[in-house]
Amino acid sequence: MTALVNPGLAEELERSDEFNADACMNCGVCSAICPMGVDVQPRKLFRYVLLGMEDRVKAEVEPVFSCLLCKMCEENCPSGVHIAENVRTLRHHIVRTVFGIGRG
């Protein structure tokens, strides 16, 4: 299995100070507590970003857009990750680069 890596992906996504995927310590509380169950796994999505695996991020349309943005995970995250805003940032990236909405 191969992956096309974009080493600048995390920086490209860092539109504001609120984006902090790198604060995730991969503990899995978010996935365990998520009302949507295994449909959304923030820690996996953030790992793709940190590893620059842009194609994997873009292939995760349904998990990214299945997030309720309800912040249940964020309320219980021991690392203070801005999970909802991080997911919204991934949505913005997909909306622009995959769906072509909001470009120019």
Add this chain to the structure above:
Amino acid sequence: MPLPTGDVIGILADNLRLRRSVLPLSAKVATKWTEGLGLRHGGDTMLYTGMMYQLIPYIEGLVKAEIKFGDSWLAKYTGLGRKVNRVVNISAFMARPSAAERAVYDQVPINVVHLLRKAGVEFGALFEDDLYSGALAYDLGADEVLLEHARRVHAVFRKRGVKTVITIDPHTTTMLRSVYPKILEGYDIEVRSYLEVLAEKGMAPSMMLSGDVAIHDSCVFARYEGIVDEPRELLAAAGVTIRDPENTGRQTWCCGGPVESLYPAKAAANAEKRVAQLRAAAPDAVTMCPMCFVNLSSAAGDTMRFKDISQYLREAYAS
């Protein structure tokens, strides 16, 4: 099967950009609730609906149509539908709720008008300039489309000399209070939920209520805006016995509504889980968001009863 995610988001974003709302409503429909209330035009304090309650019966109609299309051969033409929608507002043909369905949701801002008046609050309304906040575009990550729309809303506030807005639903509250200041230069509108305003006034009920009611906190009110105590204080002072479900307050469980426009089946499954929690607490439940109300009451069917909090409050404080 859900419709193609990108095409659905495209249609909603196009509507907001071209028609000022994700699902365009006529001015007559959007302002129907104001009829006969003698609301002041203009002033520095405004009751602001953000069209949220008025939109819900239309969103419901659209979701039903989406489910039908998703299971039919038409699903593969969603992309073409997006192109046509730019010229002709096809979403208007897909959702046509009855007057009775619309009246259920129009009743909420009417209740709030009576409550605020009883509390002695002076306010006006923006009528056809009471625009949608762009909440769905924000949630879906259509940030450029949202920014353009938020500037339009801000321009209305400036033009009409608005200093303070009193909001009703959680989504409009968080957009105007927490999101707009981050994306708009010079935005300094004071934004307060009517629940905060009423709780601060410390009104005495004119009629005491009774009975047990399960409380469903909105995720956005509880976790985004920290509004947890105000609805409880108002209901408790009115004589309601509040029953907290398994997940409550800042640990509330989402109704599923935020994914309804893209993945209706997932939204319904989540609502069923929440209804089970609420039903275990009491047969009657109170909501404070139109999305929560519609999702949970649809999932519950006739197994339990839901009321918007404004209905309880109007009965107790402004009947």
